Amino acid sequence: MTRLLLILSLFTCSTLSFAYSVQPMVSEISPSGSNSQLMMKVENTSTEPLELQIDPYHLQFNENQTEELVEAYDDILVIPPTVTVQPGQFQSILVRYIGDPSILTSKSYRVVFDQAEVQNNADKGQSSIKMKYQFLTLLNVKPANSSPDIKHERTYTDNGKWFLELTNNGTSYARLSRMEWKVGSPGSLLAISANDIRSHVSGNLLLPQQTRSFEFIPFDGIEPQAMAVQITESK
Structure with a gap:
């Protein structure tokens, strides 16, 4: 399987004629049964036809805690x-999910909507630029009765920045x-x-059986180095 290191460039120039949206950007399905699938929607909000390639990737993090994608055609x-969406239309x-229905821990995927290269000739007298637009959606496959279990390992500094090291011991x-x-001092949270x-916290996703460090801005009135942290699943 081909390993791809995630590289994403986002452009928001209002002069570009190509624009589209994808919904939902974050979703959760089950590994089996009627809830093991979902419908996503692409809207072409531009005045030109939109050509897209849509591919699934298994999401994981490498040793540098950088997001890495692996082709997941056997799972998703x-x-x-591939689609062509006309101006003002939806697709x-x-x-x-077609992978192992008996998984005991959740799996996370990116469904990548990859637009064909766009020729930007908006500025006369300048060389045209080919741009590529991507939407990377997050798809979580979550078994019944699985839940996260977050442990605060430590708070530390690196090059003048504060980090929270967290482990997810759950499923x-x-x-x-x-x-x-x-958060607060022990016994007073x-x-x-x-x-x-x-x-305050940069980053959001923590996979099961994974330890990650998240950069954060210290909370007012709480000494970061002595800070106690408790993270539980919302009821």
Whole structure:
């Protein structure tokens, strides 16, 4: 299987004539049964036809904690894998898990919507530029009764930045902004809102049986080095 290191460039120039959206960007399905598939929707909001290649990849993190993608055609079926969407129109995409239905821990995937190269001739007198646009959606396959179990390993600094080292000892992925956080000194923990977590912690996904370090901005009034952290699944 071909290993691909995730490289994503996002362009938001308003002069470009090609634009589209994909929904949902984050989703969860089951490994078996009627909930093992979902419909995704692509909308072409431009004035030109949109050509897309849609491919599934297994999401994992390498030793440098960089996201890495591995082709996952044996696990995820995409129908149709290529589409042409006319201006102002929608296209539905069926995404189905066809891997091992008896998995005990969750698996995470990227369903990548890859647009054909776009010729940008917006600026007269300048050389045209070929650009490639991608939407990388997150698809989680979660078995019944699986759950994350997050442990705060340590808080440390590196090159003047603060980091939280977290381990997921559970059987399900965790999206940190969807977990319930309490921080403070041991024996005196305060609940932190999801908005505060998103603004203070860089990064969100923690896979089962994985340890990752997340850069964070210290919370007001709490000494980072002595900070106690409790992260539990939202009820």
